[in-house]
Amino acid sequence: MSSTTVLRSANEAPEARGGIDLVLDIASAAARFGLAFMWIYSGYTKLGAHLDVTKSIEAYEIFTPYWSDLLARVIGPLEIAGGLLLLLGIKLRWAGGVSIAVLAAFIVGLYSAYSRGLTIDCGCFNPGGSGDAQPGELLRAIVRDFGLIAVTAFMMWRPFRKYALYP
Template sequence: MAATLSNADTSNADTGNRAPAAQWILEALSFISRFGLAFIWIFAGFEKSTDPVGTQQSVEGYDIFSPTWAQWIAQVIGPLEIAGGVVLLLGIFLRQAGKVSAVVLLLFIVGIAQAWARGLSIDCGCFGASATGHMDYLWTILRDILFIAMSLICVLRPYRRFALYS
C-alpha cells in the first residue's frame, strides 16, 4: 500500500511540475509574439518611411494599383506599420491589434501570391525597397504565415504584463 501511495505522489508531482513548465512556455510564446511583432512592425514601417520613393516602386511592382494609389499607399503604409508596432509595444488593445496584424499580413500574402502566380519579378518591399536582392516568394509567404501565427497568439493569449490597456 505504501508503494501505491508513493507512485501516486510521484505522478501528482510530475503533473504539478509540468503545469508550471507549460505555463512558462505559453508565457514565453506570448511575450515573443507581442514584442517580436512590435519590433517587426516598427522596423518595417521605419524602413518604408525613410524611403518613400523605393516603397512606391515596390508597391507599383505588384501591378495592382494605379501610380496615384501606389504613391498614396507608399506614404501611409510606413507610419501605419509604426503605429501598429507601438500599439503592441505599449500593450494597448492587444487582441484587436493582433487581429489587425493578422488581416494585414493576410493581405500581404495575397499580394505576394498574385505576383508570384502572374510571374512578376518584384521586390516585396516588406522591410524597405532594397532589403532583398532576389525575391523568394515561398519563403516570404511562409515568413508571413509565421507572423500571422504570432498575431493569433496575441489575439488568443495576449501578453498583458507591461500593458497599458489590454
C-alpha cells in the first residue's frame, strides 16, 4: 500500500471510511461537548454562591475553613475554564487528563465523606441545595464520577478534533 493510499483513506469523509468510524466520531463529539457542558454548567452554578460553596466544602470535614474558602473561590472559575478548553478544542488530551485528575480528587473526597457516614449534599451541580441529602447520594455521585472518567478516557483515546482550535 502506498503512502498516498494511506493519506487518502485517513482524510476521507467519515461515510467513506465506514460505519464504525462514523459512530465513533459521533460518540467522541458527544463526549467532548457533553463534558464541556457539564464542566461549564457545574462552574456556573458556583459563581455568585461563594458562601454556599464554602459550606458544601466544609461539610466534607476535610479542609480547614481557610482552605474551604479558598477552594470555594477558585473551583467555579476553574471548572468553567476546563469546560471552555473542551468546547473550543484546545489541547483536548491534556484537558481530558486534567478532567480525570479533578474527577479522581472529587471521588476521593466523596468516598471519604461516604466512608465516615456523612449524609451531605455533594454540592456538585447545586451548591447549597436542599440540604436534605439522601444516604446513597454520595455513592451515586461516586459512580457518576467513575462514569465521567470513562467518558473522558474515551474522549482522550479518540478526540473529536473537528471544530477544535488547537487539538
